[in-house]
Amino acid sequence: MTVLREQVSNDRSKFDFKDDIVYLAETRRGLSRETVEEISRYKHEPEWMLQFRLRAYDHFVKRPMPDWGGDLSRIDFDRIVYYRKPSEREEKSWDDVPEQIKATFEKLGIPEAERKFLAGVGAQYDSEVVYHSVREELSKLGVVFMGTDQALQEYPEIFRRYFGTVVPPEDNKFAALNSAVWSGGSFVYVPKGVEVPLPLQAYFRINGENTGQFERTLIVVDEGAKVHYIEGCTAPIYATDSLHAAVVEVIALPGSKVRYTTIQNWSNDVYNLVTKRAHAHEHATVEWIDANTGSQLTMKYPSIYLRGRGATADIISVAVAGKGQHQDTGAKAIHLAPDTRSRIVSKSVSKDGGRATYRGNVRVAPGATNAVTSVRCDALMLDDQSRSDTYPYIDIQEDDTTMTHEATVGKISQDQVFYLMSRGLTENEAQNLIVQGFLEVFTKELPMEYAIEFNRLVRLEMDGALG
Amino acid sequence: MTVSTTAGVVAGSPLGLAAEPSPRDLSRDLGEPAWLTDDRMAALALAHELPVESNPLFTSYVDLRPVRFGELAAYQRAGEAATVSAAVPEGASALLEVRDDVVVARGLSPQAAGAGVIVDTFERVLRRDPALLRRLLEGGATLPADDRFAQATRAGFSLGVLVHVPDGVALEGPIVIRWAQGAPGRAHLTRTVVSLGRDAHAALLEEQVASAGDRDGAPQSLWAGTTEVVLEPGSTLDVAGQEDFGLNTVSLVTRHATVSESASLRWALAVVGGGFVKSRIDNVLEGRGGSVHQAEIAFAGGDQRFDLTSYTRHRGQDTTGDLLSKGVFQGSSRGFFKGLIDIERSAKGTDSFLGEFSMLLAKKARSVAIPSLEIDQPDVRRASHSSSVGPVDEGQIFYLMSRGIPRDVARKFIVLGFLEPVVARIPLPAAQDRLRDLLDRKWIPGPA
Numbered sequence: 001m002t003v004l005r006e007q008v009s010n011d012r013s014k015f016d017f018k019d020d021i022v023y024l025a026e027t028r029r030g031l032s033r034e035t036v037e038e039i040s041r042y043k044h045e046p047e048w049m050l051q052f053r054l055r056a057y058d059h060f061v062k063r064p065m066p067d068w069g070g071d072l073s074r075i076d077f078d079r080i081v082y083y084r085k086p087s088e089r090e091e092k093s094w095d096d097v098p099e100q101i102k103a104t105f106e107k108l109g110i111p112e113a114e115r116k117f118l119a120g121v122g123a124q125y126d127s128e129v130v131y132h133s134v135r136e137e138l139s140k141l142g143v144v145f146m147g148t149d150q151a152l153q154e155y156p157e158i159f160r161r162y163f164g165t166v167v168p169p170e171d172n173k174f175a176a177l178n179s180a181v182w183s184g185g186s187f188v189y190v191p192k193g194v195e196v197p198l199p200l201q202a203y204f205r206i207n208g209e210n211t212g213q214f215e216r217t218l219i220v221v222d223e224g225a226k227v228h229y230i231e232g233c234t235a236p237i238y239a240t241d242s243l244h245a246a247v248v249e250v251i252a253l254p255g256s257k258v259r260y261t262t263i264q265n266w267s268n269d270v271y272n273l274v275t276k277r278a279h280a281h282e283h284a285t286v287e288w289i290d291a292n293t294g295s296q297l298t299m300k301y302p303s304i305y306l307r308g309r310g311a312t313a314d315i316i317s318v319a320v321a322g323k324g325q326h327q328d329t330g331a332k333a334i335h336l337a338p339d340t341r342s343r344i345v346s347k348s349v350s351k352d353g354g355r356a357t358y359r360g361n362v363r364v365a366p367g368a369t370n371a372v373t374s375v376r377c378d379a380l381m382l383d384d385q386s387r388s389d390t391y392p393y394i395d396i397q398e399d400d401t402t403m404t405h406e407a408t409v410g411k412i413s414q415d416q417v418f419y420l421m422s423r424g425l426t427e428n429e430a431q432n433l434i435v436q437g438f439l440e441v442f443t444k445e446l447p448m449e450y451a452i453e454f455n456r457l458v459r460l461e462m463d464g465a466l467g
Numbered sequence: 468m469t470v471s472t473t474a475g476v477v478a479g480s481p482l483g484l485a486a487e488p489s490p491r492d493l494s495r496d497l498g499e500p501a502w503l504t505d506d507r508m509a510a511l512a513l514a515h516e517l518p519v520e521s522n523p524l525f526t527s528y529v530d531l532r533p534v535r536f537g538e539l540a541a542y543q544r545a546g547e548a549a550t551v552s553a554a555v556p557e558g559a560s561a562l563l564e565v566r567d568d569v570v571v572a573r574g575l576s577p578q579a580a581g582a583g584v585i586v587d588t589f590e591r592v593l594r595r596d597p598a599l600l601r602r603l604l605e606g607g608a609t610l611p612a613d614d615r616f617a618q619a620t621r622a623g624f625s626l627g628v629l630v631h632v633p634d635g636v637a638l639e640g641p642i643v644i645r646w647a648q649g650a651p652g653r654a655h656l657t658r659t660v661v662s663l664g665r666d667a668h669a670a671l672l673e674e675q676v677a678s679a680g681d682r683d684g685a686p687q688s689l690w691a692g693t694t695e696v697v698l699e700p701g702s703t704l705d706v707a708g709q710e711d712f713g714l715n716t717v718s719l720v721t722r723h724a725t726v727s728e729s730a731s732l733r734w735a736l737a738v739v740g741g742g743f744v745k746s747r748i749d750n751v752l753e754g755r756g757g758s759v760h761q762a763e764i765a766f767a768g769g770d771q772r773f774d775l776t777s778y779t780r781h782r783g784q785d786t787t788g789d790l791l792s793k794g795v796f797q798g799s800s801r802g803f804f805k806g807l808i809d810i811e812r813s814a815k816g817t818d819s820f821l822g823e824f825s826m827l828l829a830k831k832a833r834s835v836a837i838p839s840l841e842i843d844q845p846d847v848r849r850a851s852h853s854s855s856v857g858p859v860d861e862g863q864i865f866y867l868m869s870r871g872i873p874r875d876v877a878r879k880f881i882v883l884g885f886l887e888p889v890v891a892r893i894p895l896p897a898a899q900d901r902l903r904d905l906l907d908r909k910w911i912p913g914p915a
Binding site for chain 1: 523524528812825827828829830831832833834835836837838839840841842843844845846847849850851852853854855856857858
């Protein structure tokens, strides 16, 4: 348990920094058809992508704001800068990265992470991938790991074949927005039968007041291949609201295995409205390991569509909601083929008036015979100013489905706190330890560095909340 | 929805039926006092404002398309049969029976009559004790303010029934209220208000059965009814409901209970008949130490559509909510189980459980469960829900077959056993047997 007992500083300012970058290109505030055309032109995109963006823009304008979930009324689409580019070209090696940007990454710990065991780093600094290094090893395996914009130019065929097929622009208002103005994000292609030996990692952060981040990630894992993708982020704190509307599409072809891990710590002014969805084909396995701390409102429901016989979905979702925060998160498993399995585990902590909402959907469609699905939601409330909601939707249309669902809500047991204090822990330490234990179902799935970082984040969130 | 407002008066029919008297005319024809007319008009205004489903959690799981509101005509005024029977079933404390729009039986046992129990229509209670009825009804606290169908019924009911058990009275047998409905093309809007005084104890058996009119291919018939329960401190009430309308009948049922300090309510509800059933139950636990136990079964076949919602709101300290729903779906039937436990900040020490369990017995059957929690107070003894959907357990079938029971019979035993916990809670032994018989007949033998 050395990870849990490690003493860390509770100083949040280390996550709260911003640099004065000279932006080389950016669009005017607000969104119009012209802005969309400008972005596409600037990126020298093929005609089909421009048409895709415009179709998405038209839908975005028509589509009303969602009337459920969190409070979205303060988002002002006219105040957002939809595209800005921090440097002219993608950097291939660390030496070529501008000093100022490097210094920011230094604070995020990227070089150390790379030194340890990173397979590749795609770091998003504002709206474009600026730094990218792919280990020779990966190139030899034929693995493609690069910025999404670059992939559109270099791998046009595979890109066009899969892009927008998992999350169409018409899916929801924020997917439409992303589709219209997307920029950056990661593209991963793993060829048939290749097992990527180390996790692929992308660090990114929001910078620039009122900068929207509309990154677009596309991961295609070919037959029998295996990959683990990790995204983690910290963001500086600003006074006005920031919007992060990402789209992540994962295609797990027959027999493949994909794990996608997210550790998120947006600053408390960010609206984090993300559409994450995977298609799992025959005998493929998709795992979303998803943690949400920070932001003022997160609405994110990682989904897996089980499209092929024998496919498996595994979703672990963790949320910590502190003061002024609403974590409206959950998971969806849609069974569309026979002999498919899904498991959803959700853990949430709410404190200091924060609100944690689990919103999930399990559907077994006609034809998806012999499906097995389980959902487990546990919520911990640390004080009586906070709120916890659980909204599971379970729609079963096959008679041989086995579905189980359990949910509990409660507070920290005083007996446990007393026991730990009798062993020499302070009350704060005891509660910290209990919360970390409660979230361990998530933490134990992480590589060790991330487990440490996540426990630090939890500790930061907990600081001041308790005794 | 069209809403026309003239000098503060909202006109129009609350349910959108082909023919529906205006609540004001209805109230005048029934000779009601002004406060009751005003109460109807307040409800009408609400009904016009409310959407079909006011809770955004559930809006995607409401489907009223099977209901042909536009082909139904409401009863103008429910009356009394030429001869009203005063006989009471053996073991019961009272009986009130309504056949279509006519009261055909009304009687009290000697114990109930002697204790001052009331089981009667609003019309007759208004002549005897208008203050009692006004105290219970005025302001609409006995129905959910956010439910369009409840408010439409409050506005446009043509028959009201009051059950009142005075302070300290413990009734021996159940009060039986029987509704027979099924006249093609007709709609009946009714209210039943059940009030128990301090430390009173009673049981209520509600039976909803098909009247002679319900037949295949005939136009739909509609029954919109309420059960509005008010429990004073220390009282206990057992309500058993058996719904077995015909397949051409649509029912819109609202049940609402206000449970005060140390009072206790038990529901045992069986939904078996009716082509389309939409039911909503609200349990409001106001007082300290109040409790509600609710067991509900739905057994559907053919094209039946059951839409069953329950809310449990914990407001008082140390309140208990224990809710169990079980559904069995055959043929191409569908069941929606929507539930919400709401624990307010004031409700420390709550123990609340919501269980929704279903069996799908046919390829085309469908079950939807939405067991939700909204919790503002972490100091709970328990706040949890549990849900499952599955086929009949093969291990259990194998066990029974190893004892010489044929496969189909074994499946039937297991399914009926799954539903038995609710059957066992029906108060009258005769009514229990009748429900068992009903479930037995509902079983569709078949492969699998």
